[in-house]
Amino acid sequence: MSALLSPSWRSFVVLLGCLQQVLSIRVGICQSGHNSSHTVGCLCASDILSCTGLGLDHVPVDIPGSAVTLDLSHNRLIHLKGGSFGGLFRLQTLRLAHNQLTTIQPGTFGNSSGGLLRHLDLSSNKLRVLEQHYFQEIPGLEELLLFNNRMVQVESGALAVLGGLRRVYLSHNRLADFPFFSVQDHSHPQLAMLDLSSNHLRKLPLEYLSNLPSRLQQGLYLHNNMLVCDCATFRMFRVWEERGFASVTDFRQDHTCRVYGMQQGTVRFFQHGGFFHQCNLTAMTAPLREQQSSVAVSAGGALLLHCATTLTGRHVTFFWVSPNQEYVAPPGNNGSLKMFANGSLEITAARVEDSGIYWCMALDQAHQRNQTQEVNVTVVPHDAIETHDSFNTGFTTLLGCVVSLLLVLMYLYLTPCRCPHCNKATPPATSGTANEAGVESGQSSILSPTPPATTEGPGRKVSTNKHVVFLEPIREQQNGRLGVGHVGPGLLLEPEQQPKQDVFLDTPLVLP
CATH class of the missing domain: 2.60.40.10 (Immunoglobulins)
Structure with a gap:
């Protein structure tokens, strides 16, 4: 049969077989050892297991132990029982978003990778209380997503064991307070972002906020809350704005506070700062105490x-x-x-x-x-102050005049020497002397204030000293702003511009 096929047909058959093998490796039906029905429908790609949108009401029991990323989002999970992820000793990323979770029992993450788990997504569920036992078995967690739940309380010890946390997303919940004393510098030395926006916070414990490390103050998002207007709170946000904290400057329109006795009830205090004109902001003690050495x-x-x-x-x-x-x-x-x-x-x-x-x-x-x-x-x-100031003023003025005069003299008189007995300039090179013309064009390009024109020809490209980078696909909307999109096959950047590479976004998440 193979002898009857032409070389072109044989190549096509071989290519078709290779393509089938590649597809079977990259996207396959996950089955563990025997024909189990628990993971039928899940997609496998190397060490990634995706079981999204399958209507699962419990965690599959025969997940391959080699899984590094497990995605169980968009299912019907209600409870997570103890040992649900046992045997997953390589697990680093776990996504459980868009389920109906109300309970996480003790030991849920027991016998799993523990210290290796870095990313946990529990967003868009129905959790009401962040209990202390939730994360006892995963001390290595770095990013925790809990936005868009129904959370009304965060227990004081819920985040205590997570000493390596870097980012926590708690926006779009119903929190009326938060235990800021539990995320101080000595307990969470790497925490750089805490998103508490779009909650029901009313009174901020300024004493604890003033003692937060500067990196966490920069990444503390408190917009879209029900804060009560007072001078101390206004002063804190005003200081953050003066220091250029992105948590304030990026969301100036969304910082509001409630005023009792007013018909509308809320004030955008960055737009209507005159409401606090009676506050003695210069005499009051700043809520952020930083001391230079x-x-x-x-x-x-x-x-x-x-x-x-x-x-x-x-x-x-x-x-x-x-x-x-x-x-x-x-x-x-x-x-x-x-x-x-x-x-x-x-x-x-x-x-x-x-x-x-x-x-x-x-x-x-x-x-x-x-x-x-x-x-x-x-x-x-x-x-000493008067002598020093007068000396500085007079000396700097005199020095500026002298330097300016020297520069003018250098420009006027220190030009290249024109000797009367020097040989006259040689006539322009003919087309036959290509090398000499190249030298002269090189010299002229050095002395000319504008770059020389470059002609294009077959197999030649104009050198523009620009970098071409391929951007990532469009990400989900975060903070009301779209992520980086994919513009064609590539984007031509300006000179010296470097491509950005984001591993984790240090901005709060907003619901789609």
Whole structure:
């Protein structure tokens, strides 16, 4: 039979067989060992198992142990029982979105990969309480998606075991409060994004928010809530806006607060900042306390030093030690040092002898923890400031004039020498001297302010110093903005522009 086939037909048959093998490998019907009905209909691709949209009401029991990514989204799962994912020792990504989950029993993730699981998607379900036992068996989790549930409470220890968390999405729930004290720097050193937008938050615990690390303050999304308007809250968001935090600048239109006694009830406080014109924003203590390690103040001026710490609670006490080894506690000493209960130290009238290292300690007696901080204070005398300022002003003005004059003289007189006895320029090269013409064109391209024209010909392309990158397919809508789309076969970028590669998005998710 093969002898009767022409070479072209034989090639076609071989190609068809290879294509069939490739399709059977890349998209196959998942069956574990024997003909089991539990995973029939699931699609296998290498170590990825997808069982989406199959109407499953329980987790299949014969999932291959080699699965690294398991997708059970868009099914009818209501409960997750203990040991549902046992034997999946390589599992790193688990997607359970768009189900009807109401309960996660203890031990659900037991005997699974545990520390290897990095991404868990429980979004678009019916969970009401984030209980403490949910994530005990998966301490290595880095990204947790819980948006679009019916959550009204997050237990204080629910996220305690997840010390490696980087991103948590809790938007579009019904949370009236959140245990901010459970996600401090000492417990979650890598947490950089917490999305609590579109909830029912009313009063923010500014004491705990002020002690969050700066990276988490930048990634704390609180828009579209039911916050009560007050000066302290307005001051906090205003400071975040001044520092350019994306959580505020990207959602200025969505930051609102509720005003009692007003007919409309809500105010977009970034658009109507005049509502807070009676707030003494300059005199009030900023809710975000950050302290530089070295500060300077003029003699006779006042200086406020903050004892920045992550320790919080009523059991935390503060004290300072001045450069002359003086112990300072509230309310301060009888001299120029005044101390407040929140740990801040004020130098009311700075003197030259007040310069030196100020040492602060925060002590949590309940948990037997303490933190220290050093601040180098320099008090500059008035005469030194005046002399220094006048010298700087006069000297910089004079120096600017001299430099400008030198540049003009160099431009006018330091041109290439034109010798009277030099040989005259050679006539332009003919078409036969190709090499010489190439040299001259190279020189002219160096001296010319504009790049030389480049002619195109067969097999030749114009060099534009641009990069061609292939973009990813269009992602789902997040934060009300579309992800990067695929524009044709490629996108021609401007010079020196680098392609972006996103592994995880550090912005909150919004429902489709």
